Amino acid sequence: MIRIAILGSGNLAVNLIRSIRACPETTLTALLSRNEPKTQEIPAGIAHQRLSGPMPEADIFILAVSDQAIGALASQYDFGEALVVHASGAQPISVLSGLPRHGIFYPLQTFTKSHPKGLDGVPILLESNNKDDFEILKSLALHLGGHPCAADSYQRLQAHLAAVLANNFTNHLWYLAAQQLEAAGLAGSLLQPLMEETLAKAKALGSFEAQTGPARRGDTPSLVAHRKLLDTGLLEKIYDNMSQSIANTYGTKL
Amino acid sequence: MIRIAILGSGNLAVNLIRSIRACPETTLTALLSRNEPKTQEIPAGIAHQRLSGPMPEADIFILAVSDQAIGALASQYDFGEALVVHASGAQPISVLSGLPRHGIFYPLQTFTKSHPKGLDGVPILLESNNKDDFEILKSLALHLGGHPCAADSYQRLQAHLAAVLANNFTNHLWYLAAQQLEAAGLAGSLLQPLMEETLAKAKALGSFEAQTGPARRGDTPSLVAHRKLLDTGLLEKIYDNMSQSIANTYGTKL
Numbered sequence: 001m002i003r004i005a006i007l008g009s010g011n012l013a014v015n016l017i018r019s020i021r022a023c024p025e026t027t028l029t030a031l032l033s034r035n036e037p038k039t040q041e042i043p044a045g046i047a048h049q050r051l052s053g054p055m056p057e058a059d060i061f062i063l064a065v066s067d068q069a070i071g072a073l074a075s076q077y078d079f080g081e082a083l084v085v086h087a088s089g090a091q092p093i094s095v096l097s098g099l100p101r102h103g104i105f106y107p108l109q110t111f112t113k114s115h116p117k118g119l120d121g122v123p124i125l126l127e128s129n130n131k132d133d134f135e136i137l138k139s140l141a142l143h144l145g146g147h148p149c150a151a152d153s154y155q156r157l158q159a160h161l162a163a164v165l166a167n168n169f170t171n172h173l174w175y176l177a178a179q180q181l182e183a184a185g186l187a188g189s190l191l192q193p194l195m196e197e198t199l200a201k202a203k204a205l206g207s208f209e210a211q212t213g214p215a216r217r218g219d220t221p222s223l224v225a226h227r228k229l230l231d232t233g234l235l236e237k238i239y240d241n242m243s244q245s246i247a248n249t250y251g252t253k254l
Numbered sequence: 255m256i257r258i259a260i261l262g263s264g265n266l267a268v269n270l271i272r273s274i275r276a277c278p279e280t281t282l283t284a285l286l287s288r289n290e291p292k293t294q295e296i297p298a299g300i301a302h303q304r305l306s307g308p309m310p311e312a313d314i315f316i317l318a319v320s321d322q323a324i325g326a327l328a329s330q331y332d333f334g335e336a337l338v339v340h341a342s343g344a345q346p347i348s349v350l351s352g353l354p355r356h357g358i359f360y361p362l363q364t365f366t367k368s369h370p371k372g373l374d375g376v377p378i379l380l381e382s383n384n385k386d387d388f389e390i391l392k393s394l395a396l397h398l399g400g401h402p403c404a405a406d407s408y409q410r411l412q413a414h415l416a417a418v419l420a421n422n423f424t425n426h427l428w429y430l431a432a433q434q435l436e437a438a439g440l441a442g443s444l445l446q447p448l449m450e451e452t453l454a455k456a457k458a459l460g461s462f463e464a465q466t467g468p469a470r471r472g473d474t475p476s477l478v479a480h481r482k483l484l485d486t487g488l489l490e491k492i493y494d495n496m497s498q499s500i501a502n503t504y505g506t507k508l
């Protein structure tokens with residue numbers, strides 16, 4: 001049984017708690033955070049401790065806090081001989097170098113408190129300052145249903161950037177697209193079958209092969225017509241740069 | 255039984271043919287195109303005719319050709335008293351105004367020859383120069399499993415622009431994200447669970463609520479770290495503009 005304590009009460013922390021509790025090989029010994037979390041955010045039956053005083057017993061402490069808080073937490077508290085990991089894509093392993101046993105447990109996934117999401121099949125990018133702890137983290141990832149992947153801090157930052165493109169930006173484009181429809185008096189929800197097919201096609205064909213649209217086929221009259229609908233502003237710049245990036249990828253002239 | 259002739263042999267034409275043939279209420283009377291299509295692109299049993307000589311018998315002609323070819327086709331051939339529609343998002347209905355009965359049948363979906371895709375649940379944006387033909391197009395959309403929506407040429411162009419954002423650009427971002435991973439020696443396929451969850455969350459919460467990431471939470475150190483990985487070029491501009499657009503949407507300071 002791996003005893004885990006989680007520090008943090010954000011999107012990732014709440015979803016990790018759910019996974020750890022659902023797993024027979026792991027147990028959650030404590031949830032620690034600076035502020036008392038809003039009760040509906042923490043699954044029922046989880047005892048919360050304020051971050052003050054001595055640390056509880058645990059084999060692994062997961063610092064699921066904001067990037068800026070990791071370094072301070074690591075230096076401020078005594079974790080004894082326990083393994084301490086952070087779960088950030090952007091912070092190097094070196095922020096934990098003051099601790100004897102440290103590492104990274106970074107799920108390449110998007111988490112939101114109100115939308116429970118387990119780790120089944122999720123790549124978990126792992127790093128550690130020693131081989132034994134790397135194996136422990138690998139076991140933990142496997143127990144929780146994840147797909148363990150060795151990645152150093154540079155690779156992890158690249159993966160984090162890739163996740164921003166693949167999730168944050170695509171989700172925001174869906175929002176902007178729905179706004180565009182609604183501005184024309186059409187329902188934003190009309191896009192849903194297209195969004196589903198976009199993913200299905202990218203999975204079936206790969207995103208390179210799946211690409212369609214005016215920028216790929218060099219249909220400049222459509223680009224001109226679209227630009228007339230756009231206010232001069234960020235969306236126009238995004239439109240131009242994305243179109244040019246597609247054209248460059250396929251050797252199309254715009 | 256609605257008799258349909260399709261002009262064109264591209265991604266949309268090939269997928270429309272499949273839908274029309276699978277539907278008991280419609281029959282495909284002819285497939286016409288300028289060039290002999292590559293045989294594997296046309297479903298077995300479909301007779302192809304070169305675009306020359308008189309038009310075959312049909313109740314509806316669907317011009318599923320490139321935007322630039324629509325006007326010339328409409329003026330060059332004699333469609334008699336048949337209803338003639340085009341299937342373009344970006345071309346106004348006026349390009350068909352020389353024909354007595356004309357309209358639009360625009361599925362808001364992405365089509366690729368090698369990836370069969372029916373019209374089930376797909377919004378079909380319809381327009382016509384008379385009410386009776388609008389009703390005929392509505393029946394056709396329903397027979398083929400689609401979701402008929404009235405949309406004038408301005409609304410359709412907005413929907414086409416929205417589809418470019420929601421499909422073309424998101425798919426290209428997935429490509430760029432995979433490239434970023436592969437440049438770091440990681441598999442691009444690691445992004446697949448994230449892509450799936452991105453869609454699942456946008457469907458469950460709506461894309462406004464589903465947004466996460468450094469730009470939304472104002473995590474400028476992550477933005478700075480990402481920018482160091484980007485070459486100065488299109489992707490850097492896309493990164494900056496998308497991040498700023500997200501920040502503006504949520505009132506975050508970057």
